[in-house]
Amino acid sequence: MNEKDLENDKIEHLLRRAHIPEPSPLLKERITTEARKVWNQTSLELPWQIPLRRLVASAAAAVFIISIANFSSYLALKKWRPGDVQATREQLPDLETLPEMLYSPFVRHLVSVNRRPSITDASALRDYAERVRQALQETQQNGASNEQVPNGGRSRLLPIQLSPDSYS
Amino acid sequence: MNRIQDNILNENQPDNMLREALGRNSPAAVELMWDRYANDLLTFLQAMLCSRHDAEDVLQTVFVRIARKRHRLARARCLDAYVYRIARNEASRLISRRKREQIAKVRTESWLMVTENNQELGDLVEQLQVALAHLPQPQREVIVLKIYRQKTFLEISRLLGLSQNTVASRYRYGMEKLRILLGNLT
Numbered sequence: 001m002n003e004k005d006l007e008n009d010k011i012e013h014l015l016r017r018a019h020i021p022e023p024s025p026l027l028k029e030r031i032t033t034e035a036r037k038v039w040n041q042t043s044l045e046l047p048w049q050i051p052l053r054r055l056v057a058s059a060a061a062a063v064f065i066i067s068i069a070n071f072s073s074y075l076a077l078k079k080w081r082p083g084d085v086q087a088t089r090e091q092l093p094d095l096e097t098l099p100e101m102l103y104s105p106f107v108r109h110l111v112s113v114n115r116r117p118s119i120t121d122a123s124a125l126r127d128y129a130e131r132v133r134q135a136l137q138e139t140q141q142n143g144a145s146n147e148q149v150p151n152g153g154r155s156r157l158l159p160i161q162l163s164p165d166s167y168s
Numbered sequence: 169m170n171r172i173q174d175n176i177l178n179e180n181q182p183d184n185m186l187r188e189a190l191g192r193n194s195p196a197a198v199e200l201m202w203d204r205y206a207n208d209l210l211t212f213l214q215a216m217l218c219s220r221h222d223a224e225d226v227l228q229t230v231f232v233r234i235a236r237k238r239h240r241l242a243r244a245r246c247l248d249a250y251v252y253r254i255a256r257n258e259a260s261r262l263i264s265r266r267k268r269e270q271i272a273k274v275r276t277e278s279w280l281m282v283t284e285n286n287q288e289l290g291d292l293v294e295q296l297q298v299a300l301a302h303l304p305q306p307q308r309e310v311i312v313l314k315i316y317r318q319k320t321f322l323e324i325s326r327l328l329g330l331s332q333n334t335v336a337s338r339y340r341y342g343m344e345k346l347r348i349l350l351g352n353l354t
């Protein structure tokens with residue numbers, strides 16, 4: 001026996017001079033009563049129910065994860081769907097809302113003509129033709145009245161070219 | 169050889185009784201569980217928590233959990249290890265709750281008792297308690313089970329689900345630390 005073992009024996013001897021008390025009868029009564037109460041409240045699970053319940057829980061978790069993945073995929077691809085493009089067109093029917101810097105007035109006019117619904121109704125077509133005719137007549141009348149005003153022999157439709165760099 | 173087989177059978181007899189009571193779903197199993205585990209578990213929990221009051225609370229939680237999960241206990245390969253695992257988990261939960269709530273546990277609560285009514289011995293026990301509280305928890309568990317429950321290394325290894333060598337080395341390191349801590353007393 002070496003010195004270390006002797007030291008250990010001394011320590012063990014010291015430790016054994018104390019003891020840890022056993023649980024009191026009161027504690028036993030308290031704990032067993034509580035445990036029995038829980039015992040009676042919970043029904044015994046049948047052994048075959050355990051794997052079945054695990055299977056159901058796994059299936060539910062899988063369905064949940066797949067539906068989350070589907071939803072996130074739907075959100076990610078939403079802007080690329082054709083139906084949504086139509087919705088975008090409908091959201092901007094007013095030409096005033098178009099960004100001006102991209103379109104000249106002429107292009108805006110073309111866009112607006114293209115965006116108007118096609119005329120299929122005969123009466124609407126007749127009205128439209130009538131409106132065009134009136135517009136043409138007004139233009140002709142205006143042209144006739146303006147011809148009496150001297151404008152230097154130039155067409156009024158073309159602006160006066162002040163210098164060769166004016167159109168650049 | 170026959171003697172070894174008899175020993176194994178005798179060792180397993182309480183296990184079988186308990187499993188049978190659990191299988192019959194008889195509340196009498198609670199009494200059997202108490203008789204078999206309460207004493208050792210309370211000691212083990214006090215070694216983990218360094219508090220008799222907390223150990224009693226956790227012991228109650230352990231018995232309630234056992235009653236709730238009795239079907240699992242009945243099918244457990246090693247009853248003792250299963251019960252000690254529950255106790256360890258519950259005690260660890262309490263320790264982490266203490267840390268989370270930053271409760272500075274005052275380790276002045278007496279959980280070691282003197283065998284005789286003697287003032288000098290009272291002081292000694294207090295020093296022992298402080299020294300044990302300074303040991304790492306795994307070493308304290310092994311020392312307390314060995315000294316105060318007279319368990320062998322083999323029994324402790326089975327209860328805690330460790331190898332016998334690990335238990336022996338924890339005991340040895342723990343005793344070395346105690347020798348340093350209690351150097352003035354030896």
